[in-house]
Amino acid sequence: MCGREGVGPRPFYFPLCVSVPPWWILTFDENAKPRHILPQLCILVPVRARLSGERFDVAIIGGGINGVAIARECARAGKRTLLVEQNDFASGTTSRSTRIIHGGLRYLEHGELGLVRESLKERERMLADYPHLVRPLRFVLAIPKASRHNALAIRTGLLLYRKLAGARCLPALAQFDAHLDRPDLATFDYDDAQCEFPERLVAEWLGEAIAAGAVVRNHCTALGLTKNDGRVTGLVIHDTLTGTEARVEAAHVINATGPWADMVCAQSGVETKEKLLGGIRGSHIVLPRFPGAPGSAVYSEAPDGRPVFLIPWNDQLLVGTTEVPDSADPARAEPSPEEVGYLLDSVNHLYPAANIGAGDILYAFAGVRPLPYSPTAKPAAITRRHRIHDHSDDGARGLYSVIGGKLTTAAALAREVARKLGAHVPEPQTALIAPAPADGIEVTLRQWARQISAVAHIPEHSARAVAEWHGRRAMCVARMAGTDDALRHPLCPHSSHIVAEAVEVARYECAVTLGDILLRRVPVALSGCWSKQCTRAAAQRIGWALGWDQLRIGREAELFDAERAAFLKKPSGLSRPQRAA
Ligand SMILES: Cc1cc2nc3c(=O)[nH]c(=O)nc-3n(C[C@H](O)[C@H](O)[C@H](O)COP(=O)(O)OP(=O)(O)OC[C@H]3O[C@@H](n4cnc5c(N)ncnc54)[C@H](O)[C@@H]3O)c2cc1C
Structure with a gap:
């Protein structure tokens, strides 16, 4: 009860x-x-049980990929762990990234060999441990012959990259993208990986953290820290859903708020010698797959020489990114018309026949990279290596802030944090032997989907969609779906994903609002074709299954549309061509 x-x-x-x-x-x-x-x-x-007066070994502020990874690691190490997130898990920078799980080929140029080696190791672990979410991805590197990067340097870099990565290799490309076979471009290929939905990866890690005993709360803002005699003693938390406030005690607090880290310090009266972060905004545009769109990922140079990625993603094309200093509230980050024009220009430069215009853009979005404060360095040259700042010298012993990092290295960062708190965390033993080849994963997924289809009584394409997003838990979704026709309904008429998934994530992955469900746990609303009609249909179906009344269904739908519109912007008023300032 x-x-x-x-x-x-x-x-x-x-x-x-x-x-x-x-x-x-x-x-x-x-x-x-x-x-x-x-x-x-x-x-x-x-x-959500009341938190007031509870004592924790460690309280983590911020439920992006880093905070969730840290919560999982600390809970597994036997620490009583609390994780609070002001909005929803993975709603910050984590869901605004390019979604590549990469060693960082580009970092070789800056001599960051250690970072590349660590990233490649983590990439292999993710490929082995989460094969349904992290998949190998072949990149075509298309560099203008007039670039400052000469072909010999690129070949040497790729050789080193492959050597550091070890054995795994995708089958060689039969043929490069014919559209890039041009006299002004030099083309190469290399392997990396993609996590199309880091939101789902975070949800799985969250489930693992909960299973290990972590207490997790989304829609709970850390208002500030409590301190005594130069040491942190806990947190004051505001639950935005219930309007209640709670004070909890914690021996250690981890500020894993990504680009919000300086704000959390300021709100808590923790003064650092200099800012921890210099926020650099990065924007993406999402395009439909136009005729001649690349079939594999393309890494090229924009007209100004900056790197640009064109990545097949979610049956669409993800194009990014920019680097613009941004010190405003990261929650309000949005692409400027100049950034959108710059990305459009880059696409048209590579694929002139496509003649993509602003009206073709499905949506654009932006996030702020939580990079270390480096006022004089060029954004591209700032290290992507994470740092853990100990606030003992800032009058807040027991407080640590996480600075920087990548999706790729979040698990390694989490192990480092847990060790700092005295936990014995051995290096994981998984992988580092060549994982199954891509076609092996494909066969496994197909078989898994067949079993799910039989248990859930859903078509195989739908079962496949469930398998890809829920991995091992897909069978739980299937069993539930098998019990009631309404749970087998698609979430919206254009989706293969079903209502049972929404129920599963509300039960086991802390999804509370319609936005939590449709934008992050079962992120069907990242489709370019999503409309208000889809919202209404999904809200009714999910509302029925979760026992929401009509008032709540209507309100959830309204809040959802507002949240989606604030995140995924439909650019307007752009005249082409435009270049970033
Ligand atoms: C444009 C762009 C492209 C990128 N591409 C890649 C890529 O391809 N591959 C890669 O590996 N990395 C990439 N990254 C980097 C990667 O996305 C980030 O390093 C990573 O997501 C940071 O995660 P985080 O958990 O530190 O921060 P976030 O995901 O931002 O999480 C911080 C959380 O803290 C919460 N929070 C803030 N204040 C409070 C408070 N007071 N109380 C409670 N919660 C609070 C926020 O709501 C937020 O959810 C990219 C980044 C950007 C911006």
Whole structure:
């Protein structure tokens, strides 16, 4: 039995849930009227227990990939762990990246051999441990012959990169992209990896953190730290869903707020000698797959010589990125018209026949890289290596801030943090032997999808979609889907993903709002074709399954549309061609 937790500024409440053995569940609305009696379904959405007065060994602020990885590592090491996230897990920089799991070929140019070696090792681990989410990706490196990078230097760099990466290699490309076979371009190829949905990777790590005993809360802002005699003693937290405030005690606090790290220090009265971070905004545009669009990923140079990526992603084309200093609130980061014009220019420079215009852009989005403060360095030259800042000398013993890092190295960073807190964390033993070849993964996925299809009574394309996003847990989704036709419905008419997935993530991955579900845990709304009609359809179907009443369904849909529109911008008022300033 679980109870309603309180009433907040948002009309949000958890329904009372009573399980009626053996397979029935009754949910009640706010006036205690029964709403649902769902045979065979057990829709138990966990209620957030009160935190006030709780004591933790470690409290982590920020639920991006780094914070979640740290929570998982600390909880596994037996530490009583709390993770708080002001919005939703992976809603910050993590979901605004290029989504490449890479060794950082480019870092070789800056002599960061150690970083490249570590990144490549982590890449191999991710490929082995999360093969449904992290997949090998072949890149075509298309460099203008007039570039400052000469062919010999590039060949030497690629040789070194392959040597550092070890044995794994994708099958050689039968033919380079014919559109890039031009006299003004020199083309090479190399392997890296892609995590199309880091939001899903974070969700899996979150599940692993919870399984290891971590207490995790999204929609909870750390308002500030409590301190005593130069040492942090805990946190003050505001739950934005319930409007309640809680004080918790913590022996250590990790500030893993990415580009927000300086703000958290300032709010807590922790003064550092200099700023920790120099935020550098990076923007992307998402295009439909135009005729002649590249089939593999392309790494090239923009007209100004900066690197540009064109990556097949989510049945669309992801193009990025820019580097613009940005010290404003990272939550409000958005692409400027100049950045959008610059990216369009870069695409048209490589694929002139496509003649892509601003009207073709499905959406654009931006994120702020949490790079170390380096006022005089060029953004491209600032190291992507993470750093852990110990605030003992800033009058806050027990507080550590995470600076920088990449999706690729988040797990390594987490091990480092846990060791700093005295945990014994051995290097993982997985992988570092050549993982299964890409076609082997394909066969496994196909077989898995067939089993899921049979259990869930859904078509194989839908089962495949479930398998790719939920990995081992896909069978739990399948079993649930198998119990009720409504749980097998697609989330929206254009999607292969089904309502049972939404229920699964509300139960086990802390998804609370429609935005948590549709933008991050089951991120179907990242499709360029998503419309308000899709929102309405998905809200009704998910609302039914989770026992939301019509008021809540309507409100969730409204908030969702606003959140999506603030994140994924449809550029307007652009005249082509434009270049970034
Ligand atoms: C344009 C761009 C492209 C990139 N491409 C790649 C790539 O291809 N590959 C790669 O490996 N890396 C890439 N990166 C880097 C990578 O995305 C980031 O290093 C990584 O996501 C940082 O994760 P994080 O957890 O530190 O920060 P975030 O993901 O930003 O998480 C910090 C979280 O803290 C929360 N928070 C802030 N203040 C508070 C508070 N007071 N209380 C509670 N919570 C709070 C925020 O809401 C946020 O969710 C890219 C970055 C950018 C910007």
